[in-house]
Amino acid sequence: MKKLINAVENVLSESLDGFAAAHADIVTLGDERKFVQRRSLKKGKVALVSGGGSGHEPLHAGFVGHGMLDAACPGQVFTSPTPDQMVAAAQAVDTGGGVLFIVKNYEGDVMNFAMGAEMAADMGVAKVATVITDDDVAVEKSTYSIGRRGVAGTMIVERLVGAAAEQGRDLAALESYGKDVNARTRSMGVALTSCTVPAAGKPTFTLGEDEMEMGVGIHGEPGRRRVKLAEADAIAAEMMGAILDDLAPKAGQQVLLLVNGFGGTPAMELYLMCNAARRILAGRKLLAARCLVGSYVTSLEMAGCSLTVSLVEDADLALWDQPVHTAALRWGM
């Protein structure tokens, strides 16, 4: 295992310490490193809390800040955070408007966030609502999920709902909007290599020199099929085909396109995939109104990428363009 780490058991804590120090203008670290929270909270605003296993950075801690999350609860690598983390985070960031949990659809996360919500309600900590993301069209059921997996589309939900929260919308409205954005968002990924979880010390899966995993999950879970490595255009065609067949947009529809690297993919390849995906959108008479390219929802050092399409209207784009100030996404301020 080749990693820039010290003792395996300290990877998360040392990384969180580095993150909090590097972005001390934006975030602070909660007690016992249970959560990362926004340095300045806005009185009465609904607080957005997300989290999940680590190893997907910058998701979620990198999206804590103005216009996105109020707190993120990091679990160990590819392991759900525990309910006490969510309770502590909710307590720290609720300023009276209630708390919205944004949770990727994996059994462990869904269960632990639900327990956290229940505990927070029982303890009178905060009123909590939950949005579960399940944007991955690759498979209907997976290693860690009942139903579709929540993957890169989660950051689009976090961003749009985060912008709406800054405008003062209430908890019910944000819950409804989050579910709506999730329902209009689809993703699919491909892996060219595996990743290695530090505590495991060996690759999560193995791929032959000429193989790729089409429809891979963000923990290296199996996708639709293992196939021979193909050209970028063919890969983009299969992923965009699955996404667009599922979304079934009308010609002329505006979309937001996210080309997401899994951690080990050069920017050159991501922009090349962006070019391929945009040509497919144009061929279907769809307008890429906004395009985000980068490694935002990763699987440690896995090589590969995912494509995400969200159907958007002018009102969504207006929210997208509002100021955002997080470690990983920043504009307008």
Place this chain on the structure above:
Amino acid sequence: MKKLINAVENVLSESLDGFAAAHADIVTLGDERKFVQRRSLKKGKVALVSGGGSGHEPLHAGFVGHGMLDAACPGQVFTSPTPDQMVAAAQAVDTGGGVLFIVKNYEGDVMNFAMGAEMAADMGVAKVATVITDDDVAVEKSTYSIGRRGVAGTMIVERLVGAAAEQGRDLAALESYGKDVNARTRSMGVALTSCTVPAAGKPTFTLGEDEMEMGVGIHGEPGRRRVKLAEADAIAAEMMGAILDDLAPKAGQQVLLLVNGFGGTPAMELYLMCNAARRILAGRKLLAARCLVGSYVTSLEMAGCSLTVSLVEDADLALWDQPVHTAALRWGM
């Protein structure tokens, strides 16, 4: 070779097309893709032009925009751009204030930018001055360089000089400031894996399962020595030791710290390295006034990172904090 590409000969052009489309609000692509330029130019401002071999993205095209570069000339992967690219770029972005070339110290780049400057002057295109960056402390002479190599510190020069240019400083002042910033900036890198140039189709070098290249260059050039893989703290100690011994800062000095991933390194590891580097700075009573962590000056999908330290004063920090609006670095607007 596992890459998200189509035909090898189209990697650069397809990637540039995707980049220009994704960031159409910031950049446009010059004729024959000779350069990427800022969409809106500022009359009379000194124009900053950089460039070099591709494969280091987001450097340089990702730094074109307000507060950094006016144009970037991309060569093929790890290959210098040609002088006609620099002439065309200078012609496109000069608005009367002259042009400053920022060039990493590699023989091909230095020669081609010098020829470009001469041609631009002869043709009456623009008055050109040049800053050469050579921040890599690892080796005094390398595969492609006479003297030290220009590596990740180049982006700090581009940023600080870019901010100063927005304030209206003249060409001579910016040339002088750029050389000054370069002289106060040192970097060193480590590679855990090689990268593969698409046209070569095989890894640039090979490393054993338990080996790393200490002091590696950003094209996979040899560094100081090939050694057994070590813990992050030991790696950080060697790199920071070399950097700080060379810079010899006084206690209490403010520094800018850049923890730069080479393309295949997870964010978790970069933040862990950031944490390690910051402890070393604190131990030497140096203040990390700003800290930037991410994959900014890459070597395709190479795993590893570099550390860069710039000695800075309040005036530099004030420039650093000015608005910047590029594909890869953005704040304040």
